[in-house]
Amino acid sequence: MSRRNGTTTALALAAAALTLSLAGCSLFGGGDPSPSASSGPSATGTATPTPSAPPTLRPELSASENLAFFDSVNAAVVAANAEAGGRDFIDALVAAGFDKAAMEVTADRTTVDLDADSVQFAVLFQDECLVGQYGPKSGGYHGAVRPALGTGDCLVGETRPIDW
Numbered sequence: 001m002s003r004r005n006g007t008t009t010a011l012a013l014a015a016a017a018l019t020l021s022l023a024g025c026s027l028f029g030g031g032d033p034s035p036s037a038s039s040g041p042s043a044t045g046t047a048t049p050t051p052s053a054p055p056t057l058r059p060e061l062s063a064s065e066n067l068a069f070f071d072s073v074n075a076a077v078v079a080a081n082a083e084a085g086g087r088d089f090i091d092a093l094v095a096a097g098f099d100k101a102a103m104e105v106t107a108d109r110t111t112v113d114l115d116a117d118s119v120q121f122a123v124l125f126q127d128e129c130l131v132g133q134y135g136p137k138s139g140g141y142h143g144a145v146r147p148a149l150g151t152g153d154c155l156v157g158e159t160r161p162i163d164w
Helices: 003-027 063-080 086-095
Strands: 103-105 119-125 128-134 142-147
Touching: 063 086, 063 119, 063 128, 063 142, 086 103, 086 119
Parallel strands: none
Antiparallel strands: 103 119, 119 128, 128 142
C-alpha cells in the first residue's frame, strides 16, 4: 500500500473514531449505571447536555470559526501517521474541502538534506490564514489563525510548490 493510500485510509478511520468517540456518551450510556437516590424528574428541570457535532468546514464563516475543523483534520493526519510531512497535511486539507490553490507548505527537508525540525502549512481563508505546524522540534501539532501578510501570503520565507 502506498504512503498516500495508507494515510487516506488512516484518515478515514481516524475520522470515524472521532465521530464515535464524540457520540460515545449517548451511544454507550456513559456515566454511573446505578440508580440515584432521586430517580424521578430533576427538581431544577435542567436538560441533559447533548454532545456537540464534530466540526465541519463552513466556508461562509471566518477563519477563526473554522479553526476547530482545520485542527481536527490535522490532528487526524498526525493520529494516522506520526511521521507525516507537508504533503500529508495538504492532501488531507484538500480532501476536507479546503482550496488547494490557497495553500502553502514548507519543505520537509533542509537545504543540507536533513529532516526539517517542523513543517508549516497554511490556507488563506477569508483574508486570514489558518496556519499549522508539526514536527519533532515544535512539541507536536499547533494550529492558529494569523493575519495574511502584505503580500497576500501566509508563510514567511521560502515555500515549496504544491504541484501534485
